[in-house]
Amino acid sequence: MxxxxxxxxxxxxxxxxxxxxxxxxxxxxxxxxxxxxxxxxxxxxxxxxxxxxxxxxxxxxxxxxxxxxxxxxxxxxxxxxxxxSPDPRPVIRLDRVRLGSRLARRLRNKLAWSTSLDRAFTAVVAGCTAGREQHWLTGELRAGLGHLHESGWAHSVEVWEDGVDGELIGGAFGLRVGPVLSLDSMFNRRPDAARVAIADLAARFAEAGGRLLDAQWDSPHIRSLGAVPITRDRYLSTLREPAAGHPLPAAPRPAARLA
Structure with a gap:
């Protein structure tokens, strides 16, 4: 090698x-x-x-x-x-994702949104690159991530308008490593669609036995989603813990359940 x-x-x-x-x-x-x-x-x-x-x-x-x-x-x-490997490291506990009361009301009363898992990984990654000045998602990195998706390590959550056969309006993707799933990137084509994607990913990962979403970079937006900083030592200790090997639930679901 x-x-x-x-x-x-x-x-x-x-x-x-x-x-x-x-x-x-x-x-x-x-x-x-x-x-x-x-x-x-x-x-x-x-x-x-x-x-x-x-x-x-x-x-x-x-x-x-x-x-x-x-x-x-x-x-x-x-x-x-x-x-x-930032120190401190922002993480989101799976039961602490913040939708906000306004978005929760819209999901219950108005928005006909659905979510899915791994239905459109390539499209989600492409959505995360569109219109951004810092193109860190290079072709070589996207290729590596694509191989990891094919082998079951990288996952995407998609948010759809008018059902999973409708328009892709938001999403997020990352890698599952033991009890942690990274939030590598997210995107919106409708306000708050990325927030719904994060909430959905947290719910699915919790069902699979996960513990944390790794938000990677601290920011006011990440804090608004429920992220809290922890020390790198604590993050690495969590990363080394065993995790249940259950697959993430894959079935499409109504976003309204998250409210």
């Missing part, structure tokens, strides 16, 4: 920065992605050569000092993918 596909579990995160990449490594294969997520990391690929060069300029001193790991030295462009 090439050194560009590192043994991620050998990376010691105890001294890694919480507000900068923990490592740089160009490997975005499905195997590399899964191994990194299992160790509590997630990727932020550079969208272009300028962004790759900026990573090198900003962080080369920390790499030289050993604070940030540089993995896969035989690859000449490791700086094109930064791997993050």
């Amino acid at each position: 090439s050194a560009a596909r590192p043994a991620w579990d050998a990376l010691d995160l105890a001294g890694a920065p919480g507000d900068a990449p923990a490592a740089f490594c160009a490997d975005l294969s499905s195997e590399g992605l899964l191994a990194a997520y299992r160790c509590g990391l997630f990727p932020l690929p550079a969208a272009d050569e300028y962004a790759r060069s900026l990573n090198e300029v900003l962080f080369e001193d920390q790499v030289a000092a050993g604070a940030i790991a540089l993995l896969g030295e035989d690859d000449q462009t490791p700086y094109r993918v930064a791997w993050w």
Whole structure:
């Protein structure tokens, strides 16, 4: 195996920065992605050569000092993918997703929305890339995620208007690793459709024996969904816990049940 596909579990995160990449490594294969997520990391690929060069300029001193790991030295462009493990880490407990009273009323009384699981993974990922300035969902990353979806690790939730044969209006996707399911990205084509996707994903994951949604990046929007920050040590401890191996329920469901 090439050194560009590192043994991620050998990376010691105890001294890694919480507000900068923990490592740089160009490997975005499905195997590399899964191994990194299992160790509590997630990727932020550079969208272009300028962004790759900026990573090198900003962080080369920390790499030289050993604070940030540089993995896969035989690859000449490791700086094109930064791997993050923030500290603290925002997470959402599965019974704490906030819909908000206004959205709950709309779901009960007006919105004919339905949800599904893994019905349109590629379309959800595409929706998460549309109209965004920072194109971190590169073609190589999307390919790796697609392979993980085909092998049952990556999942999407879709929100549909007028039933699952209607219009796709929102969604979210991420990877399931033990008791944790990541929230890699989400999108709306109707107000609050992404919020419904997160609530639906939490409900389905709870039925499958999961514990947490990993929100990855802290923000006011993520906090509004119910995210709370926990230490990286606590997050990694949860990630290592055993989880029930039940599949996520796949049947389409009315979004109104979430209210």
